[in-house]
Each structure stands twice: as C-alpha cells, then as structure tokens.
Amino acid sequence: MKGLFRHWITAAVMAAVSGQAAAASLDLGRIFDVGRDLRTATASMDENDEIAVGREVAGRTLGAAPLVPDPELQAYVNRVGRWIAMQTERPDLPWHFGVLDTSSVNAFAAPGGYVLITRGLYEMLDSEAQLAGVLGHEIGHIVQRHHVKVMQQSAAVSAGARVVQRSDRGLLVNNLVGTGAEVLARGLDKSAEFEADRIGVVLAARAGYSPYGLVEVLHMLAARAADDTSLALLFKTHPAPGERLTQLGDALAPRVAALPAGKEPAIRRVDPNTPPPAAAKPAPVEGARALQQQEEGGTTIPSGGSSLPGGSGILRGIFGR
Amino acid sequence: MISMGRVLPALCAMLAAVLLVPAPAGAQQVTLERDSPLYAEPRLDASQVTQLKLGATGEVIGKQGAWLNLKTAGGSGWLFSFNVRFPSQQAGAGDSGAGSAAGRLFGPRRNVSVTSTIGIRGIEEEDLRQASFNADQMKRLEGYAATRQAAEQGARATGLTPASVEYMDAKK
Numbered sequence: 001m002k003g004l005f006r007h008w009i010t011a012a013v014m015a016a017v018s019g020q021a022a023a024a025s026l027d028l029g030r031i032f033d034v035g036r037d038l039r040t041a042t043a044s045m046d047e048n049d050e051i052a053v054g055r056e057v058a059g060r061t062l063g064a065a066p067l068v069p070d071p072e073l074q075a076y077v078n079r080v081g082r083w084i085a086m087q088t089e090r091p092d093l094p095w096h097f098g099v100l101d102t103s104s105v106n107a108f109a110a111p112g113g114y115v116l117i118t119r120g121l122y123e124m125l126d127s128e129a130q131l132a133g134v135l136g137h138e139i140g141h142i143v144q145r146h147h148v149k150v151m152q153q154s155a156a157v158s159a160g161a162r163v164v165q166r167s168d169r170g171l172l173v174n175n176l177v178g179t180g181a182e183v184l185a186r187g188l189d190k191s192a193e194f195e196a197d198r199i200g201v202v203l204a205a206r207a208g209y210s211p212y213g214l215v216e217v218l219h220m221l222a223a224r225a226a227d228d229t230s231l232a233l234l235f236k237t238h239p240a241p242g243e244r245l246t247q248l249g250d251a252l253a254p255r256v257a258a259l260p261a262g263k264e265p266a267i268r269r270v271d272p273n274t275p276p277p278a279a280a281k282p283a284p285v286e287g288a289r290a291l292q293q294q295e296e297g298g299t300t301i302p303s304g305g306s307s308l309p310g311g312s313g314i315l316r317g318i319f320g321r
Numbered sequence: 322m323i324s325m326g327r328v329l330p331a332l333c334a335m336l337a338a339v340l341l342v343p344a345p346a347g348a349q350q351v352t353l354e355r356d357s358p359l360y361a362e363p364r365l366d367a368s369q370v371t372q373l374k375l376g377a378t379g380e381v382i383g384k385q386g387a388w389l390n391l392k393t394a395g396g397s398g399w400l401f402s403f404n405v406r407f408p409s410q411q412a413g414a415g416d417s418g419a420g421s422a423a424g425r426l427f428g429p430r431r432n433v434s435v436t437s438t439i440g441i442r443g444i445e446e447e448d449l450r451q452a453s454f455n456a457d458q459m460k461r462l463e464g465y466a467a468t469r470q471a472a473e474q475g476a477r478a479t480g481l482t483p484a485s486v487e488y489m490d491a492k493k
Contacts, residue, residue, distance in 0.1 A: 055459070062458035064448040071465070078467040079475035086472060087483065098462045104443025114462075120443060126429050128479065185449040191491075198489045208481030212387050215402060216427035223407040223423035230443050242406060246354070249403025250492035256387050256401075257365060260484045279442040 045176075047112070050148055051094060052173050054112030057147075058096070060181040061116055065102040068119050070271040073099060080128060081115055081135045087206035088143045097135065099270075101277040105221070106234045108184045109138035111148045119270065119277055120230050124220055128265040132204040133214025140199030146192040147183055151176045187237030194239070194247045201252065210262040211252075218245050349381035349422045351389070351405040359398035363388035371395035379405070381426055 045053070067074060074097075081097035093113035105120040115138040117131075125131050141147060154176075177183065197214060205211040222241035224231055238244070252259075353373050360367040363385050373379070373393060379400070383390035388399045407423035421428075467475070476483075 056454065058462070059454040059456065059459040060452040061449065062462065063455040064452035065444045066455065066458050067461055074461075074465040075467070076475075078465050079472050082467040082469065082472035083476045083481070086469060091469070094466070096462050096466055098465065100444070102443040103441045104445070106444075118443070124424070124428055126427055130427070179450055180452040181449040185446040194491060198491070202486050202488050205486040206484055208476065208483055210386065211486075212402070215387065219402070219407055220421070220423045220427050223410055223421045225410055228410075233444070233446055233449075236446065242354070245403050245406075247491070249401065251489045252387065252403070253365075253401070253492075255489060259386075259486065261386060262484070263479070263481060265479045265481075277441065277443075 045148060045152065047093075049169065049172060050145070051112030052169055053148070053151065053176050054110040054114045054142075056173050056177050057110035057181050057183060058098075058114035058116065060177075061100070061108060061110065061184060062098070064181065065100040065104075065118070065277075068099045068101040068270060068274060068277075070099075070274050073268060073270055076268045077117070077131070077135075080131060081139070084132055084136050084203050084207045085113070085139050087203050088139060090143050093142070103230055103277050104233060105224070105231045107134050107138050108181075109141035109147065110181075110184070111142060111145065111151075113142055115139060115142070121217075123270060125217065125267055127210075127213060128267045129204060129209040129213035129262065130217050131213070131267055132207055132209040133200050133212075134217055136200030136203035136207075137196045137214060138200075139203060140196035141188070141192070143199070144192070144195065146188050146196070150186070150188060151178075151183060154178065185233065185237070190239045194244065194251075197244055197248045198251050201248065205259055205262055208260075208262055210264045211259045213264070215245065215248065218248070349407070349426050351379055351381055351391070351407055351422070353377045353379075353400075353404060354406050355404050357400055357404040359391060359393060359396065359400055361398055363390075363399040365401075367399070370398035373400070381422075384426065 077097045077099055078095075082095050085091060085093070085095045090113075095113040095115070097115045097117075099122050100116050100118045102118050103120045104118050105124065107115070107117040107121055109115055115135060117134060117138075121134065122131070125134070197218075200214045201211045204213055218241045221231070221234070222245060226235065239247075353375050356375050357373050358369040359371045359373050361370055362368075371393070373395065377393065379391035379393035381389050382392050382397070384402070385399075387402055389402045389405065391398060391400050391405075407421065407426075410421035410424075
C-alpha cells in the first residue's frame with residue numbers, strides 16, 4: 001500500500017514537472033518530500049532531484065559558453081531534439097536543447113533532459129540525420145542516467161553529510177554536482193559511451209532519420225587530427241572515434257539489413273549574420289563555489305574502468321573471414 | 322493516359338538516383354581498418370567482388386546508408402563503412418574539418434560559413450571546472466523548449482515517419 005501511494009505521488013510530481021498538473025500536486029509533492037524515509041531517499045535520487053542536478057550542471061555549462069544568439073536555430077534544435085526524445089521511455093522529462101557559442105567540437109548531456117551541442121560540432125554537420133545521431137547519443141546518456149550514476153558514486157564518499165542534504169535539495173544538488181560543471185569534464189566510462197552510440201543510432205532510426213548520421217559524424221571526428229585543440233576535451237572524455245566506429249559496427253552488423261533507410265533532411269544553418277563565437281574566458285572563482293570546493297575533499301571517480309577487447313582481436317570481427 | 326509500363330522504370334531510375342548519393346568531386350581515399358569483403362551490392366548477402374585486406378586502399382565514389390561504394394585495385398563494389406578510416410587531417414590545415422576527405426563526403430556540401438577554429442580558444446576542461454551558473458542564459462534555454470505538439474508538427478513538416486526499432490546490445 002505504501003509502495004502504491006509512493007508511486008502515485010511520484011507520478012503526480014512528474015506530471016507537475018511536465019506542466020500538466022494543478023497546484024494541488026505540488027503540495028502532495030512537498031508532503032512526500034518531507035515524509036520520505038531519509039535513508040532510502042539518499043540511496044536513490046528521484047526524478048525531481050535528477051532534474052534539479054541537471055539544471056545546475058547545464059546552467060553552469062552555460063556560464064562557460066553562452067547560447068548562439070540565433071533564436072530560430074535554438075527553437076529548431078529543440079523541435080528536433082524533443083522529437084527524438086519522444087522516441088524514448090522518458091518522453092516527458094523537461095527536455096531542453098541548446099547550441100553553445102564556442103568553437104570547440106563537443107556535445108554534453110546533463111541529467112533530467114538537458115542537452116547542449118557546441119557550434120563547432122554543429123557547423124561540421126551536413127544533415128538533420130547527423131544532428132539526430134548526435135542528439136540521440138546525448139539523450140541516451142540521460143535516459144540511462146549515466147551521469148547520475150557517476151555522481152552518486154562520487155557523493156557516496158562523503159556519506160556523512162547525506163542526511164542533512166535530504167532536508168535541503170539545494171545542498172544535495174551542490175554535493176552531487178561538485179565544482180562547476182566538472183562532471184562533464186571528467187567523462188564517463190567507455191562502456192557508457194558505446195551504449196550511448198548504440199542508443200543514438202536506434203533513436204535516430206525510430207524518429208524516421210537515417211540510422212547512420214552518427215556514424216558519419218564519427219568518421220569525420222576520426223579524421224580530425226589528434227592534436228586539434230578544438231577537440232581536446234571531446235577526445236579526453238570519449239573513447240577514440242575509430243574505436244567507437246568499430247564497437248558500433250560490430251553491434252550494428254547483424255541488424256543492418258533490417259534497419260529502415262530513413263530520411264536525411266537538410267539541416268538548418270546558423271544564421272550567417274551571427275558573429276563568430278568569442279574566445280572563452282575562464283570564469284572567476286566566486287562565493288557559491290567556495291563552499292563546493294570545501295566539500296570536494298578528494299573524491300575520485302572511476303573512469304575508463306571497463307576493460308573492452310581492443311587491438312587486433314576485435315578488428316577481425318564480423319566481416320573478416 | 323500514361324502507361325505504368327513507361328512510368329515504373331522511370332520511377333525506379335529516379336529512386337535509385339535518390340538513394341545513391343554520389344560523392345562530391347575530389348578523390349576520397351580510404352584505408353581498410355580490417356579485412357573485409359567487397360560486395361557487388363550494398364547488402365551482406367550480395368555476391369563478393371573481392372576480399373580486401375587490412376591496410377588496402379580504395380576511392381569512395383558514393384555512399385548509401387551503412388555502405389560506401391569503393392573503387393579498388395581489385396574492382397568496384399560496396400564496403401561496410403565501419404571497416405574503413407579516412408585519412409587524418411593535419412591540425413590547423415582546415416577550418417572545421419570540412420576540408421578533410423571525410424568532411425568532403427559527410428560534411429556540409431553547400432558553401433556555408435564555417436566558424437574558423439584557428440586562433441579562437443573554445444571551452445576546455447578548466448572552463449567547465451570553473452564555470453558558475455548563468456541564470457540569464459538558463460532563462461533563454463528554457464524559453465526555447467519545444468512542446469510535444471511543436472516537435473510532432475516539425476517532424477511531419479520534414480516528412481519523418483516514426484519507425485519501430487529495438488535497442489541494440491553490444492557485440493558479445
């Protein structure tokens with residue numbers, strides 16, 4: 001009975017988040033928040049926590065690079081992104097998509113539905129199917145809660161503060177997020193990136209696009225020089241594009257005949273009157289972050305921990321005879 | 322009255338022309354990343370033209386879905402695109418990769434203003450670590466959100482039809 005009630009409340013809170021519920025649901029949400037078992041609540045984040053954490057990470061990322069000042073472009077990317085997100089099990093998260101005004105080539109996912117792609121990557125793209133593949137990869141991270149899992153592992157180290165955090169979502173968020181948007185600078189496990197690639201291909205196909213847009217983007221990234229500074233962060237936080245192509249090819253090969261051809265519509269270009277992005281300036285250290293830095297206390301995140309078969313063995317693969 | 326006998330072959334030819342995207346001018350040389358068969362058609366069950374070895378090279382003359390149409394010393398045919406790599410571009414040699422062989426094949430085809438990355442510092446690891454919340458930009462981001470209806474309408478206008486596709490597992 002208790003479990004049922006809990007689910008019902010959670011559903012009500014989710015509905016409130018998606019803007020469909022009356023104010024009464026919010027009151028129920030508050031009762032639930034206060035009344036919930038502190039021990040259980042710290043062990044697992046609910047969806048509202050996830051969204052609050054993601055909003056904080058996304059807001060800080062926007063502090064590092066603002067949005068491209070092209071409202072039509074931003075609205076377009078939101079329509080495309082939302083359409084792809086609607087093909088997932090979490091269609092009604094508060095999905096937000098943005099193009100960051102930086103020459104770096106990268107894309108980021110923050111928990112709860114925030115997806116940011118850089119102008120440097122966007123301007124490499126030739127079709128909406130390629131955009132769909134990139135957004136689908138990031139949406140995959142969010143649907144699978146990849147960053148949330150990493151943050152929870154990190155925060156578990158400072159377990160002492162957790163009961164206090166439960167009474168204040170702001171404290172919980174700050175403890176989970178850490179300093180700045182460092183969670184996006186640290187990257188994820190290789191296996192999480194390969195999984196997001198597979199999801200990106202599937203979501204693009206579900207949305208009616210060619211499944212191979214992401215593959216084309218990976219080919220372009222693989223051809224970029226390893227010492228290209230605009231890709232430094234992407235290459236640091238992701239497996240090499242060639243390795244991603246190999247993994248994705250192996251997973252896709254048995255399915256390739258059955259996948260729909262899909263469409264490759266033209267992509268909307270950045271308004272040519274938009275000035276090129278300004279050079280990034282590191283933000284000054286301020287008050288709110290001083291607290292987080294105190295709490296940081298040397299937590300370590302497992303990265304690249306999954307050992308995947310590499311080298312010549314896997315290169316032989318399916319088509320090699 | 323137009324007879325179907327005349328229209329159908331013409332339609333088929335048009336469809337083939339749409340499906341087979343010709344590579345833009347300029348040779349796109351690729352290198353085999355693993356031993357792979359070259360097929361007569363872009364299908365795994367098509368007959369094999371030849372068996373190519375790791376390190377073999379070919380010229381891309383077209384693409385279709387997961388496949389690249391290759392011209393090689395052993396003949397022309399179709400290769401699973403995951404099994405090749407494009408030549409690496411030198412840093413600073415082009416603006417955003419659009420000048421690389423992969424960029425010429427998959428990158429922007431039209432003459433667009435590509436942001437020059439030379440000399441402009443983008444966001445780096447340290448920028449993310451030091452970043453603080455930008456409330457004004459967040460307000461903008463939230464203002465651009467698309468409703469389900471807007472997303473569906475956009476997809477319809479683009480001619481997209483949703484398809485049922487299962488998630489994929491990693492290769493065991």
